[in-house]
Amino acid sequence: TQLLEQSPQFLSIQEGENLTVYCNSSSVFSSLQWYRQEPGEGPVLLVTVVTGGEVKKLKRLTFQFGDARKDSSLHITAAQPGDTGLYLCAGRTGNQFYFGTGTSLTVIP
C-alpha cells in the first residue's frame, strides 16, 4: 500500500519550460521531504517542510506543503537539463518515512 502517490509518473519537457510535480496522500504527515535521485546514486535531500501551508524556495525550485499536511507540490521554473532525475517525496509519520512512487523527469536540451 502506497501512502503517497506522485503525479505525473513520467515527465519529459524542453529546456526552459515550467513544471509541477504533485505528491498526494490521505494521511497527515508531521513533515514532508523532497529528494532527487540520479542514476547509480542514492536520493539527495532537497528540502524539508513542516508547517501546513509552508512554502520554501530553492533557486528555481518552489516547494509547498498543503494546509492539511496531506499533500505537497514541487514547481520548477525554467527547467534545465541538470534537473533531470527521479524526484521523490517522503512523508514522516511517527518515526518512519514513507516514500512516494516517484516522478521521473527528463529535460531535453
Add this chain to the structure above:
Amino acid sequence: KAGVTQTPRYLIKTRGQQVTLSCSPISGHRSVSWYQQTPGQGLQFLFEYFSETQRNKGNFPGRFSGRQFSNSRSEMNVSTLELGDSALYLCASSLAAGHQYNEQFFGPGTRLTVL
C-alpha cells in the same frame, strides 16, 4: 567528510542463498536506516537502527534482518533469497532518530540481482 558507503555495490546471487550487505554511516551519525527500492514498489522502509538497537521495522518478512555495531556500522541480511528480492538496497544515515527535521544522507546503494 566522507559520505555513506555501502559494500558491495553489485551482487548476484541465486534463489535460496543468503546475502549480507554492509553500510558505513557518516562519521558521527548514530542512526542507520535501510530501504529497498524497486521499479514497481518504489522506495520501501526496511528498518532503522540507533545506538545498536532496532527502533523501527517496516513490513517485510523475517528473512530480512539487520544489526548495528558499536561504531554505528550496520549490516542487513537476507536469507533464503527469492527472485522478488532483486532490488537496489539503500542505506541512509542521520545524526539522530526521531526529529522531524532529521536529514537522511543516502549511500549509493547495493544492486542485488537474484537469479
